[in-house]
Amino acid sequence: MSGQSQPSRPEEPARELAREPDRAAQHAGRALPAVTEGEAGARVLTRRAPGMADVAQLAGVSHQTVSRVLNDHPNVREQTRLRVRAAMEQLGYRPNRAARALVTGRSQTVGIVAQNTALYGPTSVLTAVERVVSRAGFAVGVASVPVLDRISIADAVARLLDQHVAGIVVIAPVVSANEALDDVPDDLPMAVIDGDPGRPARLVTVDQQLGARLATRCLLAAGHETVWHVSGPPDWFDSAERVLGWRQALVDAGAEVPPVLAADWSLGAGFEAGQLLARMPEARAVFAANDHLALGIMKALRQAGLSVPEDVSVVGFDDIPEAGYVSPPLTTVRPDFEAVAEQAVRLLLAQLDDPSPGGLPRVAPIPPRLVERESVAPPGRAAPRRRTGVARRSAGR
Amino acid sequence: MSGQSQPSRPEEPARELAREPDRAAQHAGRALPAVTEGEAGARVLTRRAPGMADVAQLAGVSHQTVSRVLNDHPNVREQTRLRVRAAMEQLGYRPNRAARALVTGRSQTVGIVAQNTALYGPTSVLTAVERVVSRAGFAVGVASVPVLDRISIADAVARLLDQHVAGIVVIAPVVSANEALDDVPDDLPMAVIDGDPGRPARLVTVDQQLGARLATRCLLAAGHETVWHVSGPPDWFDSAERVLGWRQALVDAGAEVPPVLAADWSLGAGFEAGQLLARMPEARAVFAANDHLALGIMKALRQAGLSVPEDVSVVGFDDIPEAGYVSPPLTTVRPDFEAVAEQAVRLLLAQLDDPSPGGLPRVAPIPPRLVERESVAPPGRAAPRRRTGVARRSAGR
DNA sequence: GGGGGTAGAGTGAGCGTTAACATGTCGGGG
DNA sequence: CCCCGACATGTTAACGCTCACTCTACCCCC
Numbered sequence A, B: 001m002s003g004q005s006q007p008s009r010p011e012e013p014a015r016e017l018a019r020e021p022d023r024a025a026q027h028a029g030r031a032l033p034a035v036t037e038g039e040a041g042a043r044v045l046t047r048r049a050p051g052m053a054d055v056a057q058l059a060g061v062s063h064q065t066v067s068r069v070l071n072d073h074p075n076v077r078e079q080t081r082l083r084v085r086a087a088m089e090q091l092g093y094r095p096n097r098a099a100r101a102l103v104t105g106r107s108q109t110v111g112i113v114a115q116n117t118a119l120y121g122p123t124s125v126l127t128a129v130e131r132v133v134s135r136a137g138f139a140v141g142v143a144s145v146p147v148l149d150r151i152s153i154a155d156a157v158a159r160l161l162d163q164h165v166a167g168i169v170v171i172a173p174v175v176s177a178n179e180a181l182d183d184v185p186d187d188l189p190m191a192v193i194d195g196d197p198g199r200p201a202r203l204v205t206v207d208q209q210l211g212a213r214l215a216t217r218c219l220l221a222a223g224h225e226t227v228w229h230v231s232g233p234p235d236w237f238d239s240a241e242r243v244l245g246w247r248q249a250l251v252d253a254g255a256e257v258p259p260v261l262a263a264d265w266s267l268g269a270g271f272e273a274g275q276l277l278a279r280m281p282e283a284r285a286v287f288a289a290n291d292h293l294a295l296g297i298m299k300a301l302r303q304a305g306l307s308v309p310e311d312v313s314v315v316g317f318d319d320i321p322e323a324g325y326v327s328p329p330l331t332t333v334r335p336d337f338e339a340v341a342e343q344a345v346r347l348l349l350a351q352l353d354d355p356s357p358g359g360l361p362r363v364a365p366i367p368p369r370l371v372e373r374e375s376v377a378p379p380g381r382a383a384p385r386r387r388t389g390v391a392r393r394s395a396g397r
Numbered sequence C: 001g002g003g004g005g006t007a008g009a010g011t012g013a014g015c016g017t018t019a020a021c022a023t024g025t026c027g028g029g030g
Numbered sequence D: 001c002c003c004c005g006a007c008a009t010g011t012t013a014a015c016g017c018t019c020a021c022t023c024t025a026c027c028c029c030c
Helices: A021-026 A052-059 A063-070 A078-091 A097-104 A120-135 A150-162 A175-183 A208-221 A237-252 A267-278 A291-303 A321-325 A337-353 B021-026 B052-059 B063-070 B078-091 B097-104 B120-135 B150-162 B175-183 B208-221 B237-252 B267-278 B291-303 B321-325 B337-353
Strands: A109-115 A139-145 A167-171 A190-193 A228-231 A260-262 A285-288 A313-315 A332-334 A369-371 B109-115 B139-145 B167-171 B190-193 B228-231 B260-262 B285-288 B313-317 B331-334 B369-371
Touching (some): A052 A063, A109 A150, A120 A337, A120 B120, A150 A167, A190 A337, A208 A237, A208 A313, A267 B321, A285 A291, A291 A321, A291 B321, A321 B267, A321 B291, B052 B063, B052 B078, B063 B078, B109 B150, B120 B337, B139 B150, B150 B167, B175 B190, B190 B337, B208 B237, B208 B313, B208 B331, B208 B369, B228 B237, B228 B267, B260 B267, B267 B291, B285 B291, B291 B313
Parallel strands (some): A228 A260, A228 A285, B109 B139, B228 B260, B228 B285, B285 B313
Antiparallel strands (some): A139 B139, A332 A369, B331 B369
């Protein structure tokens, strides 16, 4: 297949895949120095990425000056700086991170520790953090753990440490994960996302309580006497906080506080909770700890012949993309994952710039907002069950 | 707040966060060598991670022998090997990846290039790849790009190259991304996921055509005369392949091929396509290119007073977690992302072990499977519209 | 006009590892 | 008995960079 006959390169036989080998090589990021093709006989390719020495030679300075330019040291004449920059450009020079990491003991890499899960919230946060970190000019190293227990996390952190990360971002939404944080060396810059609100140092979270209060109050405002709650797993901070917020809102309104229906985050658990709820005529308003639960609940309700929001009002949490497109469109609480990621990285960068440990950096919880759609209505069990879909109605208020 | 008075460590003032500083340090992965506490006066902490030299000294061998043990070189006496291993253990030695990368020019890191998106498919693949790569003992570097165009990808690859990755996995589901692949140096081990099926070298994909055929045939088998298709964006391979598979199934069955309704992957686009579909009485069966489109379509249908599956049958693609919990539960095609990731990493590792470029490694497309739920039924517009939910019925066949 | 500060540059020594080569030590065959 | 190859180990030199110095002008000021 590789039909072109070219000057054979001994160390690199032609590959079938390569359609236009030389162009490919040219574009490769690390340019080929001293190609000087045509010098018959002599080795045509001196394949080796250019180093500081090469740049220095071309610019007529010492390698140290090149280093200074690279690191924006002040004591370099503008003219020299330009000359070096030009030489870099010409050679397609790229600094060798490994060498730098070796000597400084720290790389321009940020490590992220996260559970490997399909859960919408954590995944959204993860990708947001990736995005923000690389936007900030850092390389991204990910260490995902199968479960968020102490040893897995310690292990992940160790792996990251091996990579000589400059700092880490840990997504630690459960208590066991948070405990593992005690084990990380305290001189390693770190930002914790979704950790224990009781330990606010270096922590960034969504204001879960506020979100839960918003959701609960929305239901109360629609005229419901009280609001039931289907919670997430008890060892999740998000879960506990949402319970707290929900209860608070109820207490504030002088409403009765029904027992919590504990579940995990899954659709299936929501479905089961929904089956329970369906048998309790007094349960007319439900705040589900996340949208998946809400969807599961709604399915169970539907199967039991109950309709949402006429018979039962439901509010979720997360605002998954599907939320506006299910039937009925789900009223829910939308956390700002992007902002969380942004704050976390900011927190980390602050520690990087200023290694002084004085004063634990803290940031305020990020307030979520309520997205009102059509899964909330005033109580009115007496009203006839309606047909599906067609009619539109705005959310109760 | 830091109430304990300890021998002060000049280079590391106590931090408020640290509750039990010394334990934390102990657990830190990189143990502290030569602590020898008590040697009054002399510096108590020689904080520096142990290197090969330290291990070598303790084991009474040269650093090179340590290196040999580390890399499982054959010519080391068993006894020596054990002694070195013990020394490593005792010192808590961890090899310095940066140094190794510097000298070998290649790190034990796999880079992943992926678009930073909320799309279910690509995201699932990404996390699956992360998982598999780190399970294989490699560090994971992620370079996410905002858009999948040529320069962004070239840039991402360059960033990864800077990290001296051993190889890369690229998730390149659109044509522009695939073109960018020409620019990567052909001696860099690579695996492409979801790329151009027309260029099968080093490519791993889901068998999109098969999936589409499965979906279409399922609808046909339910008794529908033909099947409409709402497609994804035209520049996505997934999209094009699914169109092909759908058309093929129709042609095979001798059915009429209706025009394609082009959309993107979003719920919103599905909704719009659904509004179109709702006005066409002859459209009784729809294959949506993904589940989000299907959800959007179903919402539009519902709003138009049509019910699924009585009036219109719908099949999706992806099997998002919500698929079984919407109303009606969605029949859909489930790709095996885990298998895709597994194959991709296998492909990459093969290239790592055997740098010989001979013979492009290829792997067969991974067959997806149809998950039948309740959004498909035989045509029967004549039947009265039914109420919501309650009744159960198995999918048509 | 000479001392000293300072901007701008250079020199050399590592950082921790691997690769290439050198050394030493056996055992066996000629 | 000696030489040679195999095995086991040690020695030395990079790898590409930063850090801590040194060096040279040059200018300011007394």
